[in-house]
Amino acid sequence: MLANNWSRVLFGKKILSRRYQHGYIILVPEIGEDSETKDPFTKSDGLPEFNNITIENCRAAIAKQSLEFEAGVKKIEEEISNAGTQDIFRQVFNSLESLGGPLDLTWGLSKTLYLGNSTLMPTSSYIAIHERARQARASKYSNKGIYNAVKDVLQTKTEKTVEQSRILQKFAVEGRLNGLDIEESKKSIVLNEYLNKLSKEKTLFKQKNEVSTKRFSQTVSDQEIVKDFPEYALKATSIDPHFPEKGPWKLTLQPYIYRSVMEYCPDRDIRWNFWQALMSRGSKFGDSELTTSLNVEEIRSLRRDVAGLLGFDTYADMSMQTKMATSVSEVKNTIRTLLEEAYPAQQNEIKNLHQFATSQGFQDGELELWDVDYWRKKQQKYLYVNNETDFKSYFPLKSVVNGLFQFCEKMFDIKIKERPNTTGWHKDVKFYDVFEDHLSAPIAGFYFDPYARHQQKLKIDNTGWMVAIQNKSQITGRIPLSALIFNFDPPQQGRDSCLTFKETKNLFQKFGNNLQHLLTRTKYSEVAGLSNVEWDAVEVCGNVLSHWLHNKTVMDSITSHCETGEKLPNEMFEVLVQSEKHMAGLDLCNEMYLAYLDLELHSTKDYWLDIVKRMWSDYKCFKLHKLDVHPCSFIQIFGDEWGAAYYSHIWSKMIAADIYSAFYEVRDNEHKTLEISKRFRDSFLSLGGSVHPGQIFREFRGRDPSPKALLRSLGLRKK
Structure with missing residues (x-):
């Protein structure tokens, strides 16, 4: 259905x-x-x-x-x-x-x-x-x-x-x-027929892309090719995982392997080979049995038919029924507003990147798409002396978790206590109760499973998960239960596990989502926590919490050097904040391009390639390569459930940045900060899906959302 x-x-x-x-x-x-x-x-x-x-x-x-x-x-x-x-x-x-x-x-x-x-x-x-x-x-x-x-x-x-x-x-x-x-006879005959065909086309699209992805690999023996690869990438690609530094190494298109190749491989030909392999999946240039262009058009056509049968002009219009944004035009207008400042920033970023690459020995003319990630990584390290190992020493997992809990306890007037002698699915799993001061019984609880177990746990691009095990229900007396599951490096040789800043940010984001699940005050599970929250607002609370990592006081509360106990120094903190904004214009333009492309693909009948050609130059500073048929492998919208909803990622970031700006405006006044924290808990964290997020936002900020805060947080807001 x-x-x-x-x-x-x-x-x-x-x-x-x-x-x-x-x-x-x-x-x-x-x-x-x-x-x-x-x-x-x-x-x-x-x-x-x-x-x-x-x-x-x-x-x-x-x-x-x-x-x-x-x-x-x-x-x-x-x-x-x-x-x-x-x-x-x-x-x-x-x-x-x-x-x-x-x-x-x-x-x-x-x-x-x-x-x-x-x-x-x-x-x-x-x-x-x-x-x-x-x-x-x-x-x-x-x-x-x-x-x-x-x-x-x-x-x-x-x-x-x-x-x-x-x-x-x-x-x-x-x-x-x-x-x-719609009429019962019409529904059973037509709608179900459309939906069955759509399900089959989506499955076929995913299968073809999976085969294309798995078929490509390149084995390298030259240690110079992989000398800068992260340790996890070496272990994942080495033919002998017991000796990851010796090789040879089998490189694939799996996301975290592909990213390592594009960011750390000094051989431009290898980078080109991987880029074209990824971008040409589903194209006519490969195996004819794996082409997906016809599948793309059939999925679009079936979705149009379904939307029309249900009384909507387009599939994108139908999608907006479950979104915070009120219409497709509102989303497009927001993207255009962001683009006005993001695109010029991207142009300047690419110009500076080319100058940097040239100063470092690049002599192959203009930068191409398969060069950007490699030279960007080098420029970032050059500008910010970004040594991940040095930063990682300041983020022991215990310090980060204790600081995160203490921060949330103060901000949202709760207590988080570990409950001993509970069973879990592994010995590393801990359980925590969440209390309020005026109640003796816990109001919620969650499991925490932090460490990677390579033979037991899924590892997709080093992300984590927040699983809603049980929703709150006053009707049946159920309290919220959840599980936070991550793939952080386990302790080794008596030393505590340490996180990268990216992992720390991911922990904050997932815990923000977790708080919305745990602190809900609704009566019915139908609208408790994340249930019934519109797609484009689901990640809002997680993104709000991650913004606090740009606050030095919060950073001091979670950092403690694994050997000296020292807090993260001010100069290193500034490096982290600034490095996060590095080439933000390029990143935002890329996200907006995919979001707008998704809406266009589900709003018009134009052939997918014509849409790409029409849009490309508005968002990209590079020419469209003839081998680049990225919509033919856009699995999120054609294989999964993000069709006409991909913009949700940008939208939730925009809303979160605007919410955090309320805290930022009173950043030097602790009393007012705690007042806003209480408002945030009483609205976004407590109401869950029981009130439309647009209404919650207007009551919280006193106005409609604005993209200005997102631009400012990315360093793209013009003075």
């Missing part, structure tokens, strides 16, 4: 999108055997008993709970059909809260195991569990009886709270996107 494909946020789970290895997918049985032992998912203290959770009982539980949930939804429909709707929240939504709790918990635990210890939850098993749970949970949004009851209540003048109105609106939007407004 269409709405289900969109439901990374709307259904209360932020669904992980990733490529997975081909193999047999284990189908979840419709009826599983009941475990002979007690329920392994919860102990007397309310926490999951991970020691007893297995693939088998997860599969059995999800099968049983899915059937029970679907049957419960049908029973609710029968009851309101027979008795009418006197109190929709008592008759429908309270019942759904009780029905959905066990299903959501099993789903959340399965996802946690999958990301935290894949030997306990292999990919194929999790994918099957995920699909079955998603299918079951979607049944409440595609139920005609519930949808009609919701529409009737919305049309009446009965008194409703803001949260109740938001839940009703959510079900109304989901019902429309599921096609419940």
Whole structure:
């Protein structure tokens, strides 16, 4: 169903999108055997008993709970059909809260195991569990009886709270996107046909790109080629991982390997070879069986058909139904405003980069796209003496985590305490309770799994995950539970694990999202935490928290040199802040190009290449190469669920920068800073998806969002 494909946020789970290895997918049985032992998912203290959770009982539980949930939804429909709707929240939504709790918990635990210890939850098993749970949970949004009851209540003048109105609106939007407004016969024949074809085309598009990506590799034996590679890249590419410094090394197009090649490989021919291999995936210049141009056009066509059938002018217009931005034109106008200052900055950055490269021996004419990352890295190191190892020594994990917790405790009036003797999926996993001063019982809790385990945990571009294990529900008495899972280097030879600044920033971002999940004060899980938060606002709280790393007081609270205990010196702090802004114009233009391209691809019928040619020079300072067919491998929008939504990344950064500017304006007044912190908690962190983020922002800032703060934070705002 269409709405289900969109439901990374709307259904209360932020669904992980990733490529997975081909193999047999284990189908979840419709009826599983009941475990002979007690329920392994919860102990007397309310926490999951991970020691007893297995693939088998997860599969059995999800099968049983899915059937029970679907049957419960049908029973609710029968009851309101027979008795009418006197109190929709008592008759429908309270019942759904009780029905959905066990299903959501099993789903959340399965996802946690999958990301935290894949030997306990292999990919194929999790994918099957995920699909079955998603299918079951979607049944409440595609139920005609519930949808009609919701529409009737919305049309009446009965008194409703803001949260109740938001839940009703959510079900109304989901019902429309599921096609419940069109004729039943037309829906079953046409809409389902479109959606089935679309699903197949997207799968085929991803498969072709996966094959193209895996087919390309280049083995090098010259140590000069890889001498500057990060340690993790050497270990990942060495033929003998026990001796990563000896080689030979097999280089591939996997994102973190590709980035190492482009940033550290001194051989221009090798960089060109990798760049063209990545950008030509799906093109006519390669294997004809792997071309994706026709798939791109078919996906676009099917999405237009679906949007038209549901009453929207374009697929992009349909996408805006679940976004903070009010319209496609608002997003485009915002991008154009940013471009006015970002593009001239990019031009100046490329000019300076070419001058620097020439001074360092570059004699091959103009810089090309496959040169930029390499010379940019060298220029950044030259300008800011950016030695990652030196900085890393100032960010021991224990100091960073303790400082982060203390900062959040002060800002948001909470206490974070480790609970001993809890079970997890690994001995390194810790559990923390979150308290408020006036309550003796915890209001929420989260697991923290910091270290990489190469044979057990997924590692995608060194990122981490925040998993919502359980949503808050006052109806059923459930408190929020979550898991933070990362791939930081484990302690070695008695020395604490240390983080790069990038990893520290990632930890702050994920913890900001975590706070929104944990500190929600809503009544219903449907709108608790990140549930029902519009796509383009999901990352806002995480981005707000990461802005605080530009505050020296916060930096002092998290840094402590691993040998001397010294705080990060002022001059090194300034280097970090300035290096973050290095070539910000280029980066912002690249992001805006992809965002605008995505909207154009889903707003017009023009051939994809014509759109690229029309847009390219407005965002890029380089010529479009004939081998560059990047839309043919734009997996996020054509293989995953980001179609007509890719702009969300920029939008959330813009909103976050504007929110942080409220703190920055009173940065020298601690009392006012704490006042704004309380407002931030009482709005963005507490309200979750119970109020539209546009309304929350206007109440917080007293005006509509502005792109000025984002430009200023990137160093692009003109004086």
